[in-house]
Amino acid sequence: MLKAIQVLSSSSSSRLFGCRWKPLTTTSGTAISLSANPLSHHSTTAPRFKSSSLSLRPVSDRSSEPVRVYSTGSDPKMEAAPSPSPPSPSPTALSAASSRKINFCQWCGGATKHEVPDGEEKTRAICTLCGKIAYQNPKMVVGCLIEHDNKILLCKRNIQPSFGLWTLPAGYLEVGESAMEGAMRETWEEAQAEVEVLCPFAQLDIPLIGQTYIIFLAKLKKPHFSPGPESSDCQLFSLEDIPFDSLSFSSMVVTLKLYLEDVKSGRLKFHYGTINKRPGTSPSDSHAYTLDNHMQS
Amino acid sequence: MLKAIQVLSSSSSSRLFGCRWKPLTTTSGTAISLSANPLSHHSTTAPRFKSSSLSLRPVSDRSSEPVRVYSTGSDPKMEAAPSPSPPSPSPTALSAASSRKINFCQWCGGATKHEVPDGEEKTRAICTLCGKIAYQNPKMVVGCLIEHDNKILLCKRNIQPSFGLWTLPAGYLEVGESAMEGAMRETWEEAQAEVEVLCPFAQLDIPLIGQTYIIFLAKLKKPHFSPGPESSDCQLFSLEDIPFDSLSFSSMVVTLKLYLEDVKSGRLKFHYGTINKRPGTSPSDSHAYTLDNHMQS
Missing domain, CATH: 3.90.79.10 (Nucleoside Triphosphate Pyrophosphohydrolase)
Structure with a gap:
């Protein structure tokens, strides 16, 4: 079985370090067994790796x-979204859909309107009271x-x-x-x-x-x-x-x-x-x- | 002057391509001149590069x-923030400061409170009406x-x-x-x-x-x-x-x-x-x- 270890290419400084692999064989010298398709879980014998670049x-x-x-919600843990129907929406449609989830201004509490601001191309949630735009990223x-x-x-x-x-x-x-x-x-x-x-x-x-x-x-x-x-x-x-x-x-x-x-x-x-x-x-x-x-x- | 060009390591498929540099010398064979500190703008003669790995x-x-x-505002163009005083605030303090900018719930318009939710460690803006948490990332x-x-x-x-x-x-x-x-x-x-x-x-x-x-x-x-x-x-x-x-x-x-x-x-x-x-x-x-x-x- 072949082992792969990481060798840092620089000093132990926490500031600056690179990453490089240096595959090594074990004493048995057997190459790692991995199928081309990892989903198959079947083993084939891969060629022995060289330690050179x-x-x-x-x-x-x-x-x-x-x-x-x-x-796309803001909960910091991943969540399943309601099933979108294919074909996938365009980036502009996604942006518009995303902005429409914002009903109120988080800064002043005013109701939002959903329009394309001057000089922009995408629909945004714009506060009808203070005028601030709630961008979503x-x-x-x-x-x-x-x-x-x-x-x-x-x-x-x-x-x-x-x-x-x-x-x-x-x-x-x-x-x-x-x-x-x-x-x-x-x-x-x-x-x-x-x-x-x-x-x-x-x-x-x-x-x-x-x-x-x-x-x-x-x-x-x-x-x-x-x-x-x-x-x-x-x-x-x-x-x-x-x-x-x-x-x-x-x-x-x-x-x-x-x-x-x-x-x-x-x-x-x-x-x-x-x-x-x-x-x-x-x-x-x-x-x-x-x-x-x-x-x- | 030495030229550096990119050689894609795979086909022209838009799906799959790698990137690798292959530095070449021009017919004049002169190496590129760059100082160790690019801020100095002074030229030193660098060693000729080999085309090997x-x-x-x-x-x-x-x-x-x-x-x-x-x-940290949400405008999609970079903006200068008001000067923070050093030393830099901790991640927790930054998170709390960030959440305090949110005064209202963007979904229902309710006023927010700023507390650490059950099971979490950071202060968040929590809606006092619908209970939703406004995470900021x-x-x-x-x-x-x-x-x-x-x-x-x-x-x-x-x-x-x-x-x-x-x-x-x-x-x-x-x-x-x-x-x-x-x-x-x-x-x-x-x-x-x-x-x-x-x-x-x-x-x-x-x-x-x-x-x-x-x-x-x-x-x-x-x-x-x-x-x-x-x-x-x-x-x-x-x-x-x-x-x-x-x-x-x-x-x-x-x-x-x-x-x-x-x-x-x-x-x-x-x-x-x-x-x-x-x-x-x-x-x-x-x-x-x-x-x-x-x-x-």
Whole structure:
């Protein structure tokens, strides 16, 4: 079985550090076994990795699969949205629909009207008393992909949506914290685990629900974890046993598939992509997405 | 003069593409001239780059410098905030201060109270009529670092804050669009330029003002650009002539410094970092920041 470890490319300074993978074989020298499609859970023998620099390689993740639809609401925990009917609404329609949820001005309490302000192109909620515009912007969900002993830490959700399904520890970023701090906080809250963040791993936008996932690669500071209030269980899963059929959200499916591909290629990359719902599929189907505009650095 | 070009690592599919630099020398074979500190504008002769794969290298960007303070307000254009007094407030204090700006419920118009809800740790604005909680989350600012003929496209701001100073085209991400789409839209609005996004380049969090910058590397689809309504000028700057003393925001200073370091090293990376205000400095000083937790993939 091949092991993949992280080697920080710089000093231990908390200010400045890079992230690089250096795949190693164990004494047995057996290569890691991962199928091309992590959903199949079947093992094939991958080529032995070299420890030299490995080139960037496109990830074969064009399988037309799922976006889980969460709420665009402002609760800092992910929520399932009412089922939108395909085809997906346009960005302008989404913006208008979003503004129409705002009935009153949060500053003066005046009733709002929903119009396109002068010099703009989108419908906004505008206060009829003070004239202020209530803009609505996408939210960031931050989380950690935690490696420990060639396994990945997952939490079983003890809350809706996706109660009973597995997720990386993740939640909404709060005002006043960095994405890295937020990811560490969520990991503590959901898995009672103290982690060291190693590097950014993925940014996955889900425009339909106004969310952007920011996922960091991390490792446990101590080998301790236990379910927080929002989790009913926390477990380390070997890469062959990741429960792809029981993951909570499409963002988790995508993140873990990209991670497995990187492990297989022997080179950790930063991934950007857009998760779009596949028309005609159920919003609760976490495999009904397309991953568009996938780029890697 | 050394040229750096992007080579996409995959096909022309819009679905899946990677980004990699392949530095080349021109026929003259002269290496690019960039000083270690891009602020100095002095030229030194850098070693000739090889076209082979180059290793990750920590960026020397520990110079204790600035965060420009923008507004946490919800206007989709960046704004200068009233000067906060150093030392910087804690995340909890920021969250509480943020919630206190909300006086009324946007859904039912009821007055809010500002308390820590059951099961939470931070002060929130809670409606006294319907009980809903108004969460506030950081906003994403998306933009493009556009390369053309070994130059970078900058826009001179025709609006406050930082009127008359130079910036990459960037603005708040809207609901219903991906970060990539938002960055392309902002580029069109501010520079009337159509671009192709090549890869993600940086995520820079500014916790003090609840903003996260997401910057993409891009190239012009056509060699045309002109100032949009929010710009008084748009210009291509050679790397030696980037106006570091006249940049609008610390996020722009950091982004361009990291870019110059990458050009110098011959290897484009994805950068994550937190921009924190240096205590005791003016919020309008775009060089008064520290770049913390700098990581690169």
